[in-house]
Amino acid sequence: MPTLNWIGRKAVENHHKQVPFHLLKEVPELSVGDPGSGNLLVEGDNLLALKALLPYYAGQVKCIYIDPPYNTGADERGVDGKRAGWIYNDNVNSPEIREWLNKVVGEEAEDLTRHDKWLCMMYPRLSLLWRFLRNDGVIFVSIDEVEHSSLRFLLDEIFGIANRVGTIIWKNVTDNNPTNIAIEHEYILCYAKNKQRLSKEWKSQHLAVKENLLEISDKFIRDYPEQEKRQTAYTKWFRDNKDYLWPFDRYKFIDDGGIYTGSQSVHNPGKEGYRYDIPHPRTGKPCMQPMMGYRFPQRTIDELLAQNRVIFGEDETKIIELKVYVKDYRAKLSSLFELDGRVGTNEIKDIFPESKRPFDFPKPTELIEELLSFTTTADDIIFDSFAGSGTTGHSVFKLNKADNQRRRFVLIEMKPSIAREITAERLRRVAEGYKNAKGENVAGLDGGFRFANLGEPLFDERGNIRKTVRFADLARHVYFVETGEPLPKQEKANSPLIGICNGVAVYLLYNGILKDKTPDGGNVLTTNIITHLPAHDGPKVIYGTACRIGHERLRREKIIFKQLPYKLRVDAL
Numbered sequence: 001m002p003t004l005n006w007i008g009r010k011a012v013e014n015h016h017k018q019v020p021f022h023l024l025k026e027v028p029e030l031s032v033g034d035p036g037s038g039n040l041l042v043e044g045d046n047l048l049a050l051k052a053l054l055p056y057y058a059g060q061v062k063c064i065y066i067d068p069p070y071n072t073g074a075d076e077r078g079v080d081g082k083r084a085g086w087i088y089n090d091n092v093n094s095p096e097i098r099e100w101l102n103k104v105v106g107e108e109a110e111d112l113t114r115h116d117k118w119l120c121m122m123y124p125r126l127s128l129l130w131r132f133l134r135n136d137g138v139i140f141v142s143i144d145e146v147e148h149s150s151l152r153f154l155l156d157e158i159f160g161i162a163n164r165v166g167t168i169i170w171k172n173v174t175d176n177n178p179t180n181i182a183i184e185h186e187y188i189l190c191y192a193k194n195k196q197r198l199s200k201e202w203k204s205q206h207l208a209v210k211e212n213l214l215e216i217s218d219k220f221i222r223d224y225p226e227q228e229k230r231q232t233a234y235t236k237w238f239r240d241n242k243d244y245l246w247p248f249d250r251y252k253f254i255d256d257g258g259i260y261t262g263s264q265s266v267h268n269p270g271k272e273g274y275r276y277d278i279p280h281p282r283t284g285k286p287c288m289q290p291m292m293g294y295r296f297p298q299r300t301i302d303e304l305l306a307q308n309r310v311i312f313g314e315d316e317t318k319i320i321e322l323k324v325y326v327k328d329y330r331a332k333l334s335s336l337f338e339l340d341g342r343v344g345t346n347e348i349k350d351i352f353p354e355s356k357r358p359f360d361f362p363k364p365t366e367l368i369e370e371l372l373s374f375t376t377t378a379d380d381i382i383f384d385s386f387a388g389s390g391t392t393g394h395s396v397f398k399l400n401k402a403d404n405q406r407r408r409f410v411l412i413e414m415k416p417s418i419a420r421e422i423t424a425e426r427l428r429r430v431a432e433g434y435k436n437a438k439g440e441n442v443a444g445l446d447g448g449f450r451f452a453n454l455g456e457p458l459f460d461e462r463g464n465i466r467k468t469v470r471f472a473d474l475a476r477h478v479y480f481v482e483t484g485e486p487l488p489k490q491e492k493a494n495s496p497l498i499g500i501c502n503g504v505a506v507y508l509l510y511n512g513i514l515k516d517k518t519p520d521g522g523n524v525l526t527t528n529i530i531t532h533l534p535a536h537d538g539p540k541v542i543y544g545t546a547c548r549i550g551h552e553r554l555r556r557e558k559i560i561f562k563q564l565p566y567k568l569r570v571d572a573l
């Protein structure tokens with residue numbers, strides 16, 4: 001398999017393993033709503049934050065969406081408010097990379113190594129993200145022309161070519177000042193943890209919204225036999241519920257066939273199509289034809305007219321549209337997605353009417369909803385480690401509201417000013433409700449999240465476990481290092497038996513968990529301590545500061561002893 005080489009590659013290949021484990025610290029005053037909702041926003045560099053989250057979420061995440069810096073030379077705003085590159089800040093122990101530390105990664109002309117730096121930044125993060133995915137999980141990564149091919153090489157290597165799912169081309173702009181090739185799209189690359197484990201056909205969860213609309217449709221047809229009254233009543237209902245109806249939020253009409261919208265699919269794309277006259281039913285004059293003619297022969301239009309599926313304008317000056325009923329909606333996640341990228345900017349401006357430029361180029365929620373609706377449901381966990389303005393969290397709230405599910409999100413944003421004033425504040429506003437740019441009250445979508453930042457590293461400079469580390473934190477860490485899995489919800493919190501994995505019990509003697517059965521506050525494994533440990537009929541792994549029991553007894557009792565903190569540091573993944 002071809003692989004990509006770049007300056008610094010050797011130094012970063014295993015960097016994610018050397019990143020120290022930090023503890024997470026909740027910031028209650030920035031948390032919102034129900035703390036048990038399972039949503040989390042972490043302020044911090046995602047390299048450290050992802051490492052800190054591994055003991056909680058390794059192998060648990062159904063879908064990751066990331067939108068990293070595109071390396072355009074103008075990815076972020078500096079303190080002066082001017083757009084500049086991103087800053088390389090990883091503490092990689094290599095002379096060539098240390099030189100890059102804290103420097104802005106700028107434009108090509110200034111910096112020929114900018115692609116190497118970008119790859120060095122992305123490699124350890126993608127390696128860590130891989131560890132979070134469930135076997136049936138997928139990752140989507142947004143990127144543009146600048147690093148598209150490098151990203152593809154990285155993902156091929158980390159996820160495996162066999163796990164490529166596809167690439168979505170998002171047509172997001174119209175370039176009216178073309179140079180050579182007018183670039184009007186960007187990419188979203190999709191890879192699976194294990195493509196074999198994906199369902200054969202992805203179905204959109206919007207089918208739940210569809211079901212709901214079909215019921216509403218029946219109800220209005222039953223309750224209002226008269227078409228005019230039915231449409232009036234439905235128009236009112238539609239206005240009140242529009243925000244929760246995506247992708248049906250343009251389905252504003254109803255007739256005997258059910259709820260429908262108008263589609264301009266009569267236009268022939270590109271070259272000249274069919275030409276014929278369709279008389280307007282009221283004026284009798286021929287309706288205006290699409291610029292390149294119709295895409296169907298007259299026979300097809302005659303059939304559609306007979307089925308009452310043609311929508312006419314007030315008069316003949318409007319091109320006809322076709323009725324598209326909710327009942328005919330069948331969603332597919334297509335490799336082509338067209339949506340004006342400015343929608344994202346309008347959304348954020350609507351949420352922050354007091355600010356002229358709350359955040360540059362946020363993704364539209366509609367885009368993220370499209371990805372999540374095909375790949376997540378129920379209480380699936382969704383990660384976004386380059387959270388920016390929090391579009392992914394907003395999309396999860398919207399989607400849950402629309403299809404009544406309980407998806408959870410974990411977002412990471414590095415810049416405190418963004419994490420606190422934009423990401424958290426946007427999520428608060430959309431959860432609780434806000435006044436939009438037109439001064440209208442927008443109802444809350446419900447939901448909440450915990451806000452956390454990175455606490456101290458687990459180990460101090462001399463490699464000892466910090467005095468401030470609590471038993472529960474170390475227990476989670478020990479269990480993860482020992483089993484590679486997050487600690488399941490415990491029935492009994494303060495117990496030295498922290499969990500059982502594949503029949504092996506994991507014990508931790510730390511912080512006098514046995515209420516000081518000395519020596520050394522019960523952190524040393526002795527014959528006396530063994531008698532106080534909760535029983536387990538099978539192999540046991542016991543972590544403690546020392547062991548005063550002979551090999552033979554350990555063997556008889558099926559105990560493997562591991563010394564703290566040494567074994568934790570050596571075995572840390």
Ligand SMILES: C[S@@+](CC[C@H](N)C(=O)[O-])C[C@H]1O[C@@H](n2cnc3c(N)ncnc32)[C@H](O)[C@@H]1O
Pocket residue numbers: 044045046047067068069086359361362363364385386387388389390391392412413414415418
């Ligand atoms: C392109 S923006 C993401 C925009 C987001 N998708 C939205 O719709 O708002 C990238 C974000 O990642 C953040 N970021 C960059 N490097 C990061 C890192 N190492 N850890 C965490 N966040 C980072 C930046 O501060 C920026 O807010």
